[in-house]
Amino acid sequence: MENIYTSYENNGGKRVLDKSELEEILRVAQRGSDFAEVFMERTESTRIGCEARQIERVISGREQGAGIRAVHGENTAYGYTNALDKESLLRLADQVGRAAQAGEVSPVALQRRESPVDLPVARRPDATPVEDKVALVREAEEAARRQDEKLLRQVTVGYADTIQQVTIANTEGVYVEDERVRCRMSVNAVAAEGTVIQTGYDSVGGTRGEELFDGEKPADLGRQAARRALLMLKARRAPAGRMAVVLSGEAGGTMVHEACGHGLEADLAQKNLSVYSGKKGAQVASELVTVVDDGTLPGRFGSFRFDDEGNPAQKTVLIDQGILTGYMHDHITAARDGVAPTGNGRRQSFQHRPIPRMSTTYLAPGETPPEEIIRETKSGLLVRHMGGGQVNTINGDFVFDVPEGYLIENGEVTAPVRGATLTGNGPDVLKQIDLVGKDFGFSLGICGKEGQGVPVSDAQPTIRIPSLVVGGIIEDDIVEEGEGD
Amino acid sequence: MTGRDLVNAVVDEARRSGAEASEAYFERSEDVTIEVRDGAMENLKVAQESGVGIRILRSGCLGFAYTSDRSWTALREAVDAALANARVASSDPFNNLPKPPAAYAGMNLGDPRLKEIPLEDKIELARRIERSGRAYDPRIQITEQAAYEESHYQVSIANSLGVSASDEGSFCGGGASLVAGADGEQQSGFGIQYTRNYAELDPEAIGREAAFKAVRLLGARRLPTKRAAVVFDPYVVTNFLAVLSSALTAEAAQKGRSLFAGKVGERVAAAGVTVIDDGALPGGLMSAPFDGEGVPSRRTILIQDGKLTGFLQNSYTGAKDGLASTGNASRGSYKSTPELGSTNFYLAPGELTQEQIIRQTDEGIYLTDVMGMHTVNPISGDFSVGAAGIWIEHGELTTPVRGMVIAGNMLELLEGIDAVGSDLRFFIGKGAPTVRVARLTISGQ
Structure with a gap:
């Protein structure tokens, strides 16, 4: 790939930066501190929003900028600007360098790096006419509407593609040029009958081009979202209290991401802000549990060739048959622990310093057929689609909502239930898991941490947690509602 | 330039x-x-x-x-x-x-x-x-x-x-x-x-x-499931106000995405509940002379003494409703189209101090933290959130609790408010005093 700035006119039409100019900027930023880095980015994106049968928003944008970082001991200085000319960046490098450490300037020699990870793009979003993208959105919208013209009150479709071109260089000689292409679509359906209003959601995303939407994918999304909303109209309110919970493989790995993944990010663990701090080598989960973070999986939303510090994506085993084997590291946390970085130093954009983040995190499949897990559960809740979650990494407490849940009665899946939330504690859940299926399902999202959103995926097989608190409405309310209807 | x-x-x-x-x-x-x-x-x-x-x-x-x-x-x-x-x-x-x-x-x-x-x-x-x-x-x-x-x-x-x-x-x-x-x-x-x-x-x-x-949360534990009073700390109230503020946009109402759609003039909350958006509030963090479209900022009462009086409007939704923009076109940044959003959005204070409200509560939870506010359904108003706080018995704060779940419906919650404190406090763009809701489900063991 050619240098991304050579073909582009900067603010004021000033010239672009080559490798030797980057070396000069790094020297100024470092000034005797341990480490300095330049991250330059140019991102082009398209977003389309459809609601009330209207293509309401068609947005295209270009954003460019650079972030410069200097690290000395435990002190990090970070600065960013939209101005990409050499003078502006030298000024910023000087400001950042002074803040971290004033000292001698030493030479830097940059070496271009390659990644073993291949993420091919068949059809580039920037070579696809916006009319075609609008047609995909329409396809999803109409497929959803066709599920039930009467009860579906609203269908919202969102489409987004981004092409992010980055150049990363640091005082350890790392020089990386990379391009990340991602596409995503989501459908939200609202169904209403009488006074009951319910929603259904589905999404698809990948580090891929427009081929992500091949094979009627948008229509599938529309149908799934509409089906969920319509199903929940008929659902009864979820029961409240402690019960066995079976998470279906189809539900994806949101639980492992939230309840365990965040606590294994090394920055939190090193600062004693994680329930997994200092637990390397310890039994932290049932021996049925193996947890992996893998940024190399082909085409997944959380995959990448290089992280945002220029380290190649890799597969990292975090928990091996219940034993904690490692954490996810960025440059700073790896140096602090005296280990190699794991390719988890990620940032939302040039406006942010990189921190340890997940890529695709999963609980590895086991041996039990998923049907058998349900058959062996006398009563409980089956979660077939997971909603959003939140976790307090300090004590491990989490909350999730369950947009598609069912009762399990005498080993059989019975009535759908709505309004359930799962409340529990991450370490406790990992120890409790007593059945692990041989199936495997993915989900995806934008994960937020310290105000930065990055694309992630997660996966898991069907698992059983013998006892979780399900939040709902206690019995007298169900009776009241039944009478009201 | x-x-x-x-x-x-x-x-x-x-x-x-x-x-x-x-x-x-x-x-x-x-x-x-x-x-x-x-x-x-x-x-x-x-x-x-x-x-x-x-x-x-x-x-x-x-x-x-x-x-x-x-x-x-x-x-x-x-x-x-x-x-x-x-x-x-x-x-x-x-x-x-x-x-x-x-x-x-x-x-x-x-x-x-x-x-x-x-x-x-x-x-x-x-x-x-x-x-x-x-x-x-x-x-x-x-x-x-x-x-x-x-x-x-x-x-x-x-x-x-x-x-x-x-x-x-x-x-x-x-x-x-x-x-x-x-x-x-x-x-x-x-x-x-x-x-x-x-x-x-x-x-x-x-x-x-x-x-x-x-x-104050050290030693917190889970208590058995109960229906009891909930005293919301001002910060927790602002979490709920964030949900209210989007349900109170004309866009949500026009698109059938609001639990308040079609209810202007109706009672939607208990007497004593007044909700205001004020883009011209002196010293307000979200104050500005004009909104994201260049419309002058102003004060808009959305719920007055329990009655729904209107919605937040921008030029588009205003034209659709035949009403003027309320100056609530908001932009996340130059990268976003102007949408609808609140400015300084707050629940107007009442007369009681927080201490008085707690003292007048026989049994319930003083709710200091909630988790999973994103799970609140803005259309149906159903919610079920993780809760932590201090248990109240006979008007006294007793043991800290956590890992509980509070479930209900936003409209039930608004109608169930039976005390509004005088301690209005802003957390950037949202402000609220202490509020008590007479009875909600608090799930635990």
């Missing part, structure tokens, strides 16, 4: 390119963030950012494009992209741009001396936040975050109907998140203060609040 000149030049260029109506929005910001840990500066961030967002109308179709590159070539490309996007968007007769107002109110929205205060003083301020929190109780052992932040911004907007406006200002703030530990258990608490005026910052109060909140 000043921001005002730039946006006017872009509108002229759009007109030459064939746009029937156009608008340009320019934004520039400079931020400083300082984070300290264990008495030393850990992170310093300096940032400058700017960009232009261009909105174009063509036969009722809306197109938008943005760029962070202010070169003339990039701006012209963005105009072309916005025109091309308008070609594939649906036509909507209510798409419109506002006309210029008679005048904008003058506002004093910044601290002119903020940039002159030395960085060292601001670092020391962050250190004081941490020190006061750590000194509050020996069980405060870890600093998750102790930070100072400031932001300077400048905004210009112009449209082809003659709107041409500029605004600038600044704000600063401090925050701490501290962790208390005892008997192998850890709990965290936070303190926060944002202001337009540096001299008003009270670092010791921020640190002490974070420490106090962390320590």
Whole structure:
């Protein structure tokens, strides 16, 4: 790939930066501190929003900028600007360098790096006419509407593609040029009958081009979202209290991401802000549990060739048959622990310093057929689609909502239930898991941490947690509602 | 070129390119963030950012494009992209741009001396936040975050109907998140203060609040499931107000996405509940002379003494409802189209102190933290959130509780409010006093 700035006119039409100019900027930023880095980015994106049968928003944008970082001991200085000319960046490098450490300037020699990870793009979003993208959105919208013209009150479709071109260089000689292409679509359906209003959601995303939407994918999304909303109209309110919970493989790995993944990010663990701090080598989960973070999986939303510090994506085993084997590291946390970085130093954009983040995190499949897990559960809740979650990494407490849940009665899946939330504690859940299926399902999202959103995926097989608190409405309310209807 | 000149030049260029109506929005910001840990500066961030967002109308179709590159070539490309996007968007007769107002109110929205205060003083301020929190109780052992932040911004907007406006200002703030530990258990608490005026910052109060909140949750446990009173801390109320504020936009109502749709003039909350949005609130963090479309900011009462009086409007939703914009067009940044959003959005205070409300509660929970607010269904109003706080028995705070779940419906909650405190407090754009709801399901064991 050619240098991304050579073909582009900067603010004021000033010239672009080559490798030797980057070396000069790094020297100024470092000034005797341990480490300095330049991250330059140019991102082009398209977003389309459809609601009330209207293509309401068609947005295209270009954003460019650079972030410069200097690290000395435990002190990090970070600065960013939209101005990409050499003078502006030298000024910023000087400001950042002074803040971290004033000292001698030493030479830097940059070496271009390659990644073993291949993420091919068949059809580039920037070579696809916006009319075609609008047609995909329409396809999803109409497929959803066709599920039930009467009860579906609203269908919202969102489409987004981004092409992010980055150049990363640091005082350890790392020089990386990379391009990340991602596409995503989501459908939200609202169904209403009488006074009951319910929603259904589905999404698809990948580090891929427009081929992500091949094979009627948008229509599938529309149908799934509409089906969920319509199903929940008929659902009864979820029961409240402690019960066995079976998470279906189809539900994806949101639980492992939230309840365990965040606590294994090394920055939190090193600062004693994680329930997994200092637990390397310890039994932290049932021996049925193996947890992996893998940024190399082909085409997944959380995959990448290089992280945002220029380290190649890799597969990292975090928990091996219940034993904690490692954490996810960025440059700073790896140096602090005296280990190699794991390719988890990620940032939302040039406006942010990189921190340890997940890529695709999963609980590895086991041996039990998923049907058998349900058959062996006398009563409980089956979660077939997971909603959003939140976790307090300090004590491990989490909350999730369950947009598609069912009762399990005498080993059989019975009535759908709505309004359930799962409340529990991450370490406790990992120890409790007593059945692990041989199936495997993915989900995806934008994960937020310290105000930065990055694309992630997660996966898991069907698992059983013998006892979780399900939040709902206690019995007298169900009776009241039944009478009201 | 000043921001005002730039946006006017872009509108002229759009007109030459064939746009029937156009608008340009320019934004520039400079931020400083300082984070300290264990008495030393850990992170310093300096940032400058700017960009232009261009909105174009063509036969009722809306197109938008943005760029962070202010070169003339990039701006012209963005105009072309916005025109091309308008070609594939649906036509909507209510798409419109506002006309210029008679005048904008003058506002004093910044601290002119903020940039002159030395960085060292601001670092020391962050250190004081941490020190006061750590000194509050020996069980405060870890600093998750102790930070100072400031932001300077400048905004210009112009449209082809003659709107041409500029605004600038600044704000600063401090925050701490501290962790208390005892008997192998850890709990965290936070303190926060944002202001337009540096001299008003009270670092010791921020640190002490974070420490106090962390320590009081130590030893928390789960209690059996119960129906009981819930006394909401002002911060927790603002979490619920965030959900209310989107349900109270005309967009949500028009699209059937609001639990308040079709209820103007009806009772939607208990008597004594008044909800206000005030974009012109003196000293408000979200105050500005005009909104994201150049419409003057104002005060709008949404719920008055329990009765729904209206919705937040921008030019589009206002045209659809046959009403004026309430000045609530909001932009996340130059990269977003103006949508609808609240400004300084608050629940008006009542008469009682928090202490009086707790003393008048026989049994219930004083709710200090909620988790999973994103699970609240904005359409049905159903919610089920993780809860932590202090149990109340016979008017006294007793044992801390956590891992509980509070479930119900937003409308039931609003109708169930039976006490509103006098202690109105703002957390950036949302403000609330202590509030009590007579009876909710609190699930535990």
